[in-house]
Amino acid sequence: MFIPIILGTAREGRQSEKAAQFVLEEVLKYGLESEILDVRDFRLPATDASKQSDVAKKLAEKITRADGLIVVSPEYNHGYPGELKMMLDMLYTEYAHKPLGICGVSMGGLGGVRMVEQLRQVATELHMVNIREAIYFSGIQNLFENGKIKDESFGGRVKTMLDELVWYANTLKQGIK
Amino acid sequence: MFIPIILGTAREGRQSEKAAQFVLEEVLKYGLESEILDVRDFRLPATDASKQSDVAKKLAEKITRADGLIVVSPEYNHGYPGELKMMLDMLYTEYAHKPLGICGVSMGGLGGVRMVEQLRQVATELHMVNIREAIYFSGIQNLFENGKIKDESFGGRVKTMLDELVWYANTLKQGIK
Amino acid sequence: MFIPIILGTAREGRQSEKAAQFVLEEVLKYGLESEILDVRDFRLPATDASKQSDVAKKLAEKITRADGLIVVSPEYNHGYPGELKMMLDMLYTEYAHKPLGICGVSMGGLGGVRMVEQLRQVATELHMVNIREAIYFSGIQNLFENGKIKDESFGGRVKTMLDELVWYANTLKQGIK
Amino acid sequence: MFIPIILGTAREGRQSEKAAQFVLEEVLKYGLESEILDVRDFRLPATDASKQSDVAKKLAEKITRADGLIVVSPEYNHGYPGELKMMLDMLYTEYAHKPLGICGVSMGGLGGVRMVEQLRQVATELHMVNIREAIYFSGIQNLFENGKIKDESFGGRVKTMLDELVWYANTLKQGIK
Numbered sequence: 001m002f003i004p005i006i007l008g009t010a011r012e013g014r015q016s017e018k019a020a021q022f023v024l025e026e027v028l029k030y031g032l033e034s035e036i037l038d039v040r041d042f043r044l045p046a047t048d049a050s051k052q053s054d055v056a057k058k059l060a061e062k063i064t065r066a067d068g069l070i071v072v073s074p075e076y077n078h079g080y081p082g083e084l085k086m087m088l089d090m091l092y093t094e095y096a097h098k099p100l101g102i103c104g105v106s107m108g109g110l111g112g113v114r115m116v117e118q119l120r121q122v123a124t125e126l127h128m129v130n131i132r133e134a135i136y137f138s139g140i141q142n143l144f145e146n147g148k149i150k151d152e153s154f155g156g157r158v159k160t161m162l163d164e165l166v167w168y169a170n171t172l173k174q175g176i177k
Numbered sequence: 178m179f180i181p182i183i184l185g186t187a188r189e190g191r192q193s194e195k196a197a198q199f200v201l202e203e204v205l206k207y208g209l210e211s212e213i214l215d216v217r218d219f220r221l222p223a224t225d226a227s228k229q230s231d232v233a234k235k236l237a238e239k240i241t242r243a244d245g246l247i248v249v250s251p252e253y254n255h256g257y258p259g260e261l262k263m264m265l266d267m268l269y270t271e272y273a274h275k276p277l278g279i280c281g282v283s284m285g286g287l288g289g290v291r292m293v294e295q296l297r298q299v300a301t302e303l304h305m306v307n308i309r310e311a312i313y314f315s316g317i318q319n320l321f322e323n324g325k326i327k328d329e330s331f332g333g334r335v336k337t338m339l340d341e342l343v344w345y346a347n348t349l350k351q352g353i354k
Numbered sequence: 355m356f357i358p359i360i361l362g363t364a365r366e367g368r369q370s371e372k373a374a375q376f377v378l379e380e381v382l383k384y385g386l387e388s389e390i391l392d393v394r395d396f397r398l399p400a401t402d403a404s405k406q407s408d409v410a411k412k413l414a415e416k417i418t419r420a421d422g423l424i425v426v427s428p429e430y431n432h433g434y435p436g437e438l439k440m441m442l443d444m445l446y447t448e449y450a451h452k453p454l455g456i457c458g459v460s461m462g463g464l465g466g467v468r469m470v471e472q473l474r475q476v477a478t479e480l481h482m483v484n485i486r487e488a489i490y491f492s493g494i495q496n497l498f499e500n501g502k503i504k505d506e507s508f509g510g511r512v513k514t515m516l517d518e519l520v521w522y523a524n525t526l527k528q529g530i531k
Numbered sequence: 532m533f534i535p536i537i538l539g540t541a542r543e544g545r546q547s548e549k550a551a552q553f554v555l556e557e558v559l560k561y562g563l564e565s566e567i568l569d570v571r572d573f574r575l576p577a578t579d580a581s582k583q584s585d586v587a588k589k590l591a592e593k594i595t596r597a598d599g600l601i602v603v604s605p606e607y608n609h610g611y612p613g614e615l616k617m618m619l620d621m622l623y624t625e626y627a628h629k630p631l632g633i634c635g636v637s638m639g640g641l642g643g644v645r646m647v648e649q650l651r652q653v654a655t656e657l658h659m660v661n662i663r664e665a666i667y668f669s670g671i672q673n674l675f676e677n678g679k680i681k682d683e684s685f686g687g688r689v690k691t692m693l694d695e696l697v698w699y700a701n702t703l704k705q706g707i708k
Contacts, residue, residue, distance in 0.1 A: 080610070082620065086614065121297070129306055187401065188401045260400055262435065
């Protein structure tokens with residue numbers, strides 16, 4: 001089962017990279033195939049849903065093969081990063097019937113939850129299935145030490161999300177055949 | 178397959194009843210079992226998630242048996258009616274893994290879409306699956322004549338919603354067993 | 355300056371009452387006139403925007419006299435309590451050009467922020483002015499001891515909210531005259 | 532009074548340009564100073580809130596001088612265009628206490644209302660004041676003929692928005708001095 005992880009910010013000095021790396025390790029440990037799709041590698045200067053660009057083709061290959069999707073992204077001014085939205089808007093039908101798990105990242109105490117809520121609205125339009133479980137990386141700037149997460153409860157949270165994500169991925173596939 | 182329809186307003190003179198009645202007829206025509214769950218019959222004076230009230234028990238019986246759910250509701254001040262929220266908040270686990278289709282109703286031209294978006298956020302927390310298709314009954318006060326809908330395209334819209342709702346209901350059931 | 359506080363849940367055993375009581379004390383200490391408008395005293399069995407009910411008249415008297423408004427409310431299933439919505443929907447023009455500060459309450463760690471966001475959308479339709487500052491009472495069940503708040507930083511948070519609320523109340527009044 | 536108009540999409544073949552041009556004419560006719568701030572002229576490859584880039588400096592000059600702001604933008608997959616979000620995220624304090632009017636644009640019948648709602652959530656975090664009035668350019672692809680808008684009621688809608696925007700701009704300025 002292939003569950004890629006979209007890293008949703010290209011900002012210089014981004015903290016979300018640590019969270020994405022941690023989630024990737026947990027997903028691999030869980031026994032799934034995965035990789036990080038870094039928004040830095042999927043950029044266009046303007047929204048383009050034509051699917052004709054090279055990056056759109058590269059993204060389409062990944063999303064088509066994916067059984068589900070995880071997004072790890074910070075919240076900027078209560079919304080999602082612009083570069084993440086432009087990346088998602090490159091495709092449309094490729095997302096259909098795939099479950100989505102969202103991990104919010106913030107410096108403050110609310111873990112990017114408003115970004116999570118806005119992104120879920122977008123995902124519904126993309127025919128994705130929002131799972132209930134989300135993960136909130138609050139206080140990201142103090143959460144990691146030497147590349148290791150300090151709060152060990154996050155391992156269990158990712159596992160809970162993956163249980164649900166994998167259940168949906170397996171179940172939805174039975175409807176598509 | 179049992180797809181009940183929640184009528185989400187108890188307001189005197191409610192227009193949404195006509196839309197709910199129309200949707201019910203289309204759902205029956207489609208070959209599904211259905212009935213209207215009128216919020217007037219599921220009221221409490223305060224939010225109560227104890228599931229101990231008689232109306233909560235009556236609702237639990239219906240939701241447990243349901244394969245999916247349709248809500249027909251007006252938008253009041255860009256949100257959902259309070260009585261609808263109190264009704265939904267009576268239960269929790271009963272909703273899990275069931276698809277939800279929402280029909281918005283408004284006097285104006287935007288068909289209750291903001292209520293639809295807010296309700297979808299609630300539904301995700303209830304572990305329901307939001308389907309992409311929604312129906313927008315704009316200008317409800319002029320949409321019916323002698324109990325018949327004047328714009329015949331709504332029949333096709335309900336069918337499109339039901340196709341998706343039934344697909345999800347059938348598919349999700351395979352994961353639950 | 356009169357800044358009443360709406361307590362937005364009528365649920366048996368509600369925890370938000372402690373938060374509302376705390377906010378009331380801080381508002382009085384700040385030198386403002388205030389009182390709690392308890393949703394238990396402003397209930398109707400169905401949404402009614404006719405303004406003809408006794409409770410609507412009682413609420414209209416309070417809101418008309420208010421210079422701004424604070425809502426203290428829990429989040430139920432990622433939305434606002436139904437009884438709060440029915441209370442707010444009783445009126446319309448009375449709210450115009452008044453600033454609104456929202457205090458979210460939750461048992462979990464996100465302080466009712468999703469309720470805050472949904473309520474802000476409603477407030478915009480009511481012509482109210484959403485101030486940026488909000489207060490999040492996370493883990494409410496452990497936040498008070500013998501009627502005193504254990505985390506003293508909340509005093510400063512209420513003051514920050516009131517600074518902004520009072521600035522808006524004073525400023526907006528100059529436009530109305 | 533200076534009320535610039537942000538054109539929020541850089542997409543090839545964008546239809547929103549016609550709506551922005553129409554709004555500009557109406558704003559000038561109303562007697563205000565205005566100009567279009569085209570997102571094509573305010574682009575960065577990644578979110579950058581450092582305010583150090585040339586485009587951020589150019590934008591800061593405009594926003595600082597503005598008494599209020601209008602955004603004209605399409606809705607893409609129920610959200611705002613990524614390039615618009617990256618443009619707004621360039622600044623922060625410059626937006627404070629300024630009113631915002633949003634014009635949604637869509638090919639379908641709902642006029643970009645979901646983008647409007649998401650953008651309002653962002654604007655609250657930017658300390659802007661969301662005015663109630665919004666304008667919905669539904670069916671944009673058929674709305675203009677030879678550069679003229681076919682539905683003349685839009686002139687009145689812009690006027691209603693400007694009445695409110697100017698009232699807020701004038702009123703809020705009195706609080707800042």
